[in-house]
Amino acid sequence: MSRAKISAALAEEVRKQAQFRCGYCLIGEHLIGIRMEFEHLSPLAKGGQTIEENLWLSCRNCNGFKHTQTESLDPETGQLTPLFNPRTQHWFEHFRWSDDHTKIIGVSPEGRATVLALKLNHPMIVVTRKLWVSVGWWPPVD
Numbered sequence: 001m002s003r004a005k006i007s008a009a010l011a012e013e014v015r016k017q018a019q020f021r022c023g024y025c026l027i028g029e030h031l032i033g034i035r036m037e038f039e040h041l042s043p044l045a046k047g048g049q050t051i052e053e054n055l056w057l058s059c060r061n062c063n064g065f066k067h068t069q070t071e072s073l074d075p076e077t078g079q080l081t082p083l084f085n086p087r088t089q090h091w092f093e094h095f096r097w098s099d100d101h102t103k104i105i106g107v108s109p110e111g112r113a114t115v116l117a118l119k120l121n122h123p124m125i126v127v128t129r130k131l132w133v134s135v136g137w138w139p140p141v142d
C-alpha cells in the first residue's frame, strides 16, 4: 500500500492543532528534540484516508504500538473498546497522571484500553518522566 503524501500546508495545520506533541502520551517535540510522526487515526490499512480529519501527531513509540489497532480490551471490563481519539476526545477526560506524574492512568474505557494497547507506561518512558518531573519539565498541564 502506498502512503498518500501529506502536503506541507496540511502537515503544518495538523502539527499546530496537535500542539506539536503526541496525542496519546503528550510528549512534546521540545522535550525530545525530534518531530512527531503523523498518525492516521483510522489506519490506511483499514481504509483510512490522508485527510485532516484523520490525522494527528504521535510519538514514535505510541505510533508503533498502535500500528493498525483501532480498538482494544478495557482491562477493567474485558470489553472490546475503541481507542482514545486525540482529535475528537479530550485527554484529561480519559486519562490522569499518577500522583508522582510518571504514569498515565486510564479513567474511561477508552483511556484504559489505550494505556494498555499503546504501552503508555513502558519502563523506559517512566524513567524518563521521573527525570523530567525532577527538573520541573513534567507533567504537561493541558
Ligand SMILES: [Zn+2]
Pocket (backbone or CB within 6 Å): 022, 023, 024, 025, 026, 027, 058, 059, 060, 061, 062, 063
Ligand atoms: Zn506518545
